[in-house]
Amino acid sequence: MSKKETLTMSHNDTIVIGHKNPDTDSICSAICYARYKEMTTGERYIPARAGALNPETSYVLDYFKVPAPVLVESVKTQISDIDIHCSAGVSKNISLKKAWTTMQDNNEVTIAAVTPDNKLEGLITVGDITRSYMNVYDSGILAEAKTQYSNIVETLEGTMVVGDPQAFFDKGKVLVAAANPDVMEQFIKEHDLVILGNRYESQLCAIEMGADCLVVCNGVEVSVTIRKIAQEKNCTIIITPYDTYTVARLINQSMPISHFMKTDGLITFEQEEYADDIRSEMANKRFREFPVLDSEGHFMGFLSRRLLLNAKGKKVCLVDHNERTQAVDGIENADLRGIIDHHRLGNIATMSPVLFRNQPVGCTATILYQIYTDHNVEIDKTTAGLMLAAIISDTLLFRSPTFTDCDRKAADALAKISGEDPEQLAIRMFSAGSELSGKTDEQILHQDYKKFNAGSKTFAVGQITSLNTDELENLRQRMPAYMEKARESEEVDMMYLMLTNILTENTILLAVGAGCDQAVSEAFHVECKNGEASLKGVMSRKKQLIPPLTAALSQ
Structure with missing residues (x-):
């Protein structure tokens, strides 16, 4: 696995981040969009991830020798995001x-x-x-x-x-x-x-x-x-x-x-503290300003109530999603600057207009390829390889029904720039991604996992894609018991796991939760018995599974 990149972020940086439980498209698109923005604006954009890398994505980053994006588990506003009143300290001996x-x-x-x-x-x-x-x-x-x-x-x-x-x-x-x-x-x-x-x-x-x-x-x-x-x-x-x-x-x-100075009972805040956590403490004290320290206790400046009230939050761009349930924690506090996505419209609201580009294509990286070429920004060999890997992953090597002519055009051009053979790259990627030996049930379920809302219902869908039929059969037998425990602990009404065979282009759908069999039967007009259904030709969660399942659950 690529080493995690460690960065010190300032309030002037913009975080580019994909959804929780990131897949290859989410990670590669964050890296490539951050590169594009830095090249065209001259400002600092930080590619980030909202969760652990899956084996397929780790292989891609290692293969193209690209560091893993920095892990950002929350974008809640921190004191480090606020323009505090910077002030130089003085010696206690001055008059x-x-x-x-x-x-x-x-x-x-x-x-x-x-x-x-x-x-x-x-x-x-x-x-x-x-x-x-x-x-x-x-x-x-x-x-x-x-x-x-x-x-x-x-x-x-x-x-x-x-x-x-x-x-x-x-x-x-x-x-x-x-x-x-x-x-x-x-x-x-x-x-x-x-x-x-x-x-x-x-x-x-x-x-x-x-x-x-x-x-x-x-x-x-x-x-x-x-x-x-x-x-x-x-x-x-x-x-x-x-x-x-x-x-x-x-x-x-x-x-x-x-x-004469005060030395006892000083109320100080650290740069990494969240703004929401200190509001009440500031409100209950009569002090006009509070000292801010870094993680090692060095004095950085002062924070006032006015500065806290005017805080804008972290600058964030979202890629490969636009639903709040899939977004990094604290997105409601962020200063959202843009969204690049290829999924259905979700429920993220903004205070002011932002750049929003959403297209019905098979992969976010396809949209990024268009953005690069529309603005005549050079795509280097490594960036081309990352975009190609993302398209291969999201479209299951062009087999998914989400695959479009735009994806084909982008993939052909990117293969030429990167010098990669898409089929050979796909075999190596999918083999790395389907290597599940030694993984826990929790790791398998959450490897590619998203939550959704449909009417009053909440449900979650994980997906495992593999070239190994025996491996998928083993998961079919062992996963339902764990899924029921996970459904209760995560407080969702229903939980589904797609076991997708790339070679046969079919999916075995595992389902747990009250009413799940009926919902699957109504959505796909197949028999769903004891939490299991065979969905022939279904490979895309986004295009083939979520829309009919959401419609059935919303009735």
Whole structure:
């Protein structure tokens, strides 16, 4: 089996995906349509699959050396699909003033404090900063907050003439030395930070009383003698152009945000979380923005209620189906961009017009061949091989009643481009696909399996196509018992399994569920007894089985 391709998708990518329980047409058409869209738009289209590959499809991908499409089990809207407010985190040591300036410059109400490797440490809001300014009356809070001197210098737009900018003011209180030295001696204690002017006596007094820092206002120079004494006493000196009143107002803004930010009980969301799962949690909290993390805990940005409400969902194109019951989970939340299909019209609704191309041909790949040629887009050898394999598979090597002249024209052209002999390729594909040894009943039933609605009834149909008569006979005997269990667990009214012999062009239809025998008899005018009927010439589920069976069940 081809290795699963692993991709990182962004909200700008478009997923191209077939139905659940994908067959060869579903997989190959997803790959080929994604290639076409990328070649014609220059945008990124990701071929995807909604389930496990069957053996036939695995053989085709291995043979043409094409990676398996990425597995996408749901297209529900995730946070990664939303244009979140990308924001750079900051160090928890930056000052309140710098945080406020950052918010104003970037029109933000919340900023995140992060570690050097971008892990979230805390959050601070505009409200937190304003409250810190309005509610603080404690002269010792600057030390309590362990304020770095570099923050004080930056906040006061000053110059440090003595001291280490990386050191911390973590003891003492802040006071303004407005009195003469005799009075100052009664108030200044060891480790204090003193705001003062140009008076030599006051500066000397503060140093002698054990102050840890002098903030000299009005940009006045400090004498060499004071600097020397300060150095000897390990007293920092900062000169600021501001006056005493302004310094007293500003200095608390030099405190680090770590002292005021929220660190406990933070509500965070991961990029992979589904939008539906977080709506109620966001609605019940008063926060304006919520931090978004990647799978390794790195901070990515903020998500607001407004951004969540405006989310459009994943961009998706559907191939080889247009029924909601067959589509990948979450299709109702997706931003559906297009549908390429050859089945009956289903029940997928869209909010706005989308590209929809549906033709009565035997294979979706036939439509893709027409799209390529209509727009003069080159079909390379590998793409041609994938399209040819899809047509061979869906039309059972041109034996199915769904086969049309359009399929014949496409197959002939694609065989020529790819250099493949359709009959030889078909033998290898069908042999790989009918190799059921070692498979469980569940794997066999769901190898090519779809669900349908008819009136008030729900039913499911699986199909096994094989060149081996003995293998089909073995399935005829062993599968009914498991089908009944599967019908109950999957909560469908009826379940059918087509055992189609490619060589004889006949199908044995197995049926379980109340009223299934009668429905088959009415639909095909044959005897259906004990959940089994022989349908001669019936090979196509889409064209020969589903329409009459749906009509019978709808009565």
